[in-house]
Amino acid sequence: DTEVTQTPKHLVMGMTNKKSLKCEQHMGHRAMYWYKQKAKKPPELMFVYSYEKLSINESVPSRFSPECPNSSLLNLHLHALQPEDSALYLCASSQDRPGVLYNEQFFGPGTRLTVL
Amino acid sequence: GQQLNQSPQSMFIQEGEDVSMNCTSSSIFNTWLWYKQEPGEGPVLLIALYKAGELTSNGRLTAQFGITRKDSFLNISASIPSDVGIYFCAGSIQGAQKLVFGQGTRLTINP
Numbered sequence: 001d002t003e004v005t006q007t008p009k010h011l012v013m014g015m016t017n018k019k020s021l022k023c024e025q026h027m028g029h030r031a032m033y034w035y036k037q038k039a040k041k042p043p044e045l046m047f048v049y050s051y052e053k054l055s056i057n058e059s060v061p062s063r064f065s066p067e068c069p070n071s072s073l074l075n076l077h078l079h080a081l082q083p084e085d086s087a088l089y090l091c092a093s094s095q096d097r098p099g100v101l102y103n104e105q106f107f108g109p110g111t112r113l114t115v116l
Numbered sequence: 117g118q119q120l121n122q123s124p125q126s127m128f129i130q131e132g133e134d135v136s137m138n139c140t141s142s143s144i145f146n147t148w149l150w151y152k153q154e155p156g157e158g159p160v161l162l163i164a165l166y167k168a169g170e171l172t173s174n175g176r177l178t179a180q181f182g183i184t185r186k187d188s189f190l191n192i193s194a195s196i197p198s199d200v201g202i203y204f205c206a207g208s209i210q211g212a213q214k215l216v217f218g219q220g221t222r223l224t225i226n227p
Contacts, residue, residue, distance in 0.1 A: 004158075031213055042204055042217035043159065056213060090158050096213065103208070104149060105215060107158035 004108035006091050012114045015081060021111045023074040023091030031055075031096030032074040033105065034066060037088040043107075049074060050096055081115045088112055122205050122218025129195060130226050137203060137221040138189040145207035148181050148188040149215065154201045162203075163190070192223075200225050 004025045013019050023032065031050045035043035048056035049068040063085075065077040074091055092105040122139045129135060139148070147166055151159035163174050165181035165188060172179055178191045188207075192199055205218040 006158075033213075040202075040220070040222075042220055045214060048213045050213065088156075092158075094213070103147070103213075104161055104164045106161060107151075110156075110158045112156070 004091055004093055004106055006089075006108040006111050008111060009109070010112045010114075012116065013078065013081065014116050015083070017081075018077070018079045020078065021076040021089055021091075021113075023076075023108055024072055025093040025106075025108075026072060027093060027106070028071075029093035029095055029106075030071060031094045031103075032068060033092040033094075034064075034074065034076050035090040035092065035107075037090055037110070043090055047076075078113075081113075083115050086113055086115045120205060120207055120216050120218040122221055124221060125219065126222040126224070128224045128226065131195060131197060133195055135192040135195055135199070135223060136189060137205075138187060139205035139207070139218045140187040141207060141216075142186070144185040145209065145216075146185070147208045148179070149206040149208075150177075150179050150188070150190045151204045151206065152201045153204065153220075159204060195223075195225055197225055197227055199223060 007022045034046040037043045045058050046060045047066040052068045063080045067075040088110045090110045091108040094103045094105045120139045120141050150162045153159040163179040168185050169183050170181040176193045202220045202222050204220045206215040208215050
């Protein structure tokens with residue numbers, strides 16, 4: 001299995017809603033990532049989890065809250081978002097094992113989020 | 117911070133033509149990755165490069181890791197309609213979790 005899966009595919013939410021994005025991989029990867037991508041732009045890194053611990057937070061507003069329940073799952077909890085947070089949210093994973101040189105990141109299909 | 121200059125920003129070609137795009141950086145990278153992204157989908161990894169001077173092929177795609185470690189190019193031969201999409205280069209330092217992305221090259225093919 002070489003896939004990263006994400007649910008839901010599309011999400012529309014109001015500014016007062018609480019919702020969660022989910023990501024799953026079964027490649028045995030130990031690093032998982034959340035990216036935000038605006039139209040016609042490259043992905044922007046938000047968070048990195050390595051061995052289920054948060055290793056990088058790119059100064060993301062607290063209305064985005066990541067969670068890594070286990071090595072295969074990654075969640076992004078959303079609360080009180082703004083319309084400008086509308087974007088494609090991408091999850092990715094990589095091996096991130098000591099001594100492993102090849103750390104390609106594999107992306108999921110993304111969740112298209114619209115904040116009204 | 118580190119930046120990648122990817123060019124061209126867009127290409128409009130005829131089916132069957134060859135395509136070339138490149139990325140340059142003011143910093144040295146140990147890894148170059150090339151991704152393709154289609155509308156509404158996540159980026160798909162095409163080629164990964166890990167050694168300076170390395171030339172790697174994946175079907176009609178060929179990519180090279182520049183000798184200086186500051187550049188990489190991607191060539192697509194005999195383009196077909198399904199090659200349409202945005203191609204991103206990305207670089208990283210060995211062991212680093214952060215990827216630095218280029219701004220993308222949007223490829224459009226006229227049949």
